[in-house]
Amino acid sequence: MADDNLLLHVAGKQNVADGVVLFTLASLDAAGELPGWTPGAHIDVHLAAGLVRQYSLIGDVSDRARYRFAVRRIGKGRVSSRLHDVVGVGDAITVSAPRNSFPLVEDRRPLAFVAGGIGITPFLPMIQRAAAEGRDWTLHYGGRDVSAMPFVSELADHGDRVSIHPENQYGPLPLEAIVADASRRDARVYCCGPSGMIDEVSRLVKDPSLLSVERFRPPAETVGGTIEVDLATSGIRLSVPADETILEAVERVGVFALSSCRTGVCGTCETRVLDGVPDHRDTFLSSAERQAGASILICVSRSRTPRLTLDL
Numbered sequence: 001m002a003d004d005n006l007l008l009h010v011a012g013k014q015n016v017a018d019g020v021v022l023f024t025l026a027s028l029d030a031a032g033e034l035p036g037w038t039p040g041a042h043i044d045v046h047l048a049a050g051l052v053r054q055y056s057l058i059g060d061v062s063d064r065a066r067y068r069f070a071v072r073r074i075g076k077g078r079v080s081s082r083l084h085d086v087v088g089v090g091d092a093i094t095v096s097a098p099r100n101s102f103p104l105v106e107d108r109r110p111l112a113f114v115a116g117g118i119g120i121t122p123f124l125p126m127i128q129r130a131a132a133e134g135r136d137w138t139l140h141y142g143g144r145d146v147s148a149m150p151f152v153s154e155l156a157d158h159g160d161r162v163s164i165h166p167e168n169q170y171g172p173l174p175l176e177a178i179v180a181d182a183s184r185r186d187a188r189v190y191c192c193g194p195s196g197m198i199d200e201v202s203r204l205v206k207d208p209s210l211l212s213v214e215r216f217r218p219p220a221e222t223v224g225g226t227i228e229v230d231l232a233t234s235g236i237r238l239s240v241p242a243d244e245t246i247l248e249a250v251e252r253v254g255v256f257a258l259s260s261c262r263t264g265v266c267g268t269c270e271t272r273v274l275d276g277v278p279d280h281r282d283t284f285l286s287s288a289e290r291q292a293g294a295s296i297l298i299c300v301s302r303s304r305t306p307r308l309t310l311d312l
Contacts, residue, residue, distance in 0.1 A: 004097040005046070006034070010089050011066060017150035019073045020118065021084055025093065026066045033064045037098035039125035040214075043067060044096035044260050045079070047087075053079045054261055056122040056192075056214075057098060058151075061129070067095070070150055072118040096260065101267050101284050102214040104129060105188060109210075110136035112182035114173070114201055116193020117143045120151055122214055123190065127158065136185070137161060142173040142193070173197065179204040188212065208287045215265055215283040227302055230309040231255055232274055246298040246310075255312055257298065264300035271298050276308035 012024035027034060038061060042054045055069035074080045087093060104111075104126045111130055113123045120141055130137040139158070142165040143149035155162045165173050179201060182189050191201045192214045205211040229238040229246055231253075240249040247269055250257050260268035264282030273296050280290045282297040289295065296310070 005094055006097060007092055007094055008034075008067070010087060010091050010093060013087075013089050016070060017152075018148040020070055020148070020150045021073075022068060022070045022150070023083070023087075024066050024068050025095065028092070034067060035097045036064060037061055037067075038100050039104045039129045040102035040122050041098040041100040042102075042122070042266075043069065043098055044266065045069075045083070046094040046096075047079055047082055051079050051082070052260055052262075054266055056102075058121050058124045061125055067098075070118065070121050099266065101265070102190075102192070102212060104190075105212075108135065110182075110185045110187035111138070112178065112185070112187040112189045113137065113139040113141075114175070114178060114189065114191040114193070114197070115139065115141045116173070116197045117149070119191075119193030119214075120149070122192055124151060124154075126190065127155075131158070136187075138181075138187075139163065140165060140173055140178050142167060142197075144168065175200050176204060213283065228307040229303070230275075230307065231312040232309055233312055240302075245300065246296075246302065246308075250298065250312060257312060259299055262299045264297050267297065269297055269299045270295050272311035274309040274311055277304040278302075278308065279304045 007028060008025040009028055010023060011026040014022045016022045037057050042056045044052050044054055046052050055071060057067055057069055059068040071080050071083045073084050102122055115123055123139060127137065127139060139162045145166045145168040146152060149166065152164055179189065188210050189201065189205050190212045191198050195215060198213045198215060202211060202213060226239055226241050229240055234255050236253055236255065238249045238253065240246055247257060247259055258268050260266045265284055267284040273294055278293050278296040279302040281300045284297055
């Protein structure tokens with residue numbers, strides 16, 4: 001078990017919408033205090049056979065006695081099915097300490113939250129923080145239908161700051177109008193949900209410095225051909241074929257590299273680039289970090305140059 005992992009127990013499990021279960025985790029020691037977190041943070045949930053998934057923390061950031069997260073059942077997804085059908089109250093579960101790759105910028109700009117489906121979860125503590133600080137904010141929350149949209153009743157307390165937009169009644173979220181209103185207010189736009197929605201919001205927002213997105217799977221990419229990777233510290237030269245990630249190639253030759261999600265969202269495998277130009281395919285690095293090219297997430301990204309030299 002990694003040093004920052006925690007063995008907790010399931011203190012609560014509750015259906016909060018069609019296909020969505022809310023988990024409450026607590027320390028095995030009744031008096032134990034959990035590591036703190038900030039709005040937008042997530043934990044890695046570790047299950048059997050090396051299955052790891054990331055879930056946003058919800059609830060009160062000042063509550064150090066428990067972590068809460070919601071899981072939507074995804075088709076035949078191995079992790080979501082196991083959490084829904086197998087893991088129960090009283091069971092022990094391993095999670096990482098909280099990490100935040102989707103932080104709420106602490107300035108006075110207005111905020112425009114755009115959520116699709118289970119993508120509402122990171123915004124719940126953000127809204128709580130924004131409301132407590134008296135910031136100007138709005139939420140546009142879309143989903144298939146109201147019965148499948150968790151936390152709608154809690155959000156109703158915020159009145160007309162919140163727009164609930166079930167697709168079976170109103171069609172898809174009017175993203176162009178939402179972004180136009182955010183631009184008029186000079187607001188920061190936060191978006192989490194299906195990849196298509198995030199892609200469209202990313203296209204519409206003209207100033208990337210005012211956009212923050214979170215995905216729980218990498219955007220679709222066409223994998224390129226074979227690349228050459230030099231591991232400077234280990235003195236090993238790798239040939240990485242199109243059907244293998246750099247991380248998998250590194251592990252194949254016995255070099256240790258930290259990793260977790262393997263989908264380019266958590267940042268655990270971020271590695272320093274010594275030479276070459278990365279082909280960034282993650283959703284963790286900022287636009288400025290991508291342009292600088294000083295690091296790469298080796299679980300999904302590749303190389304724009306014939307050779308890439310890494311600090312491994």
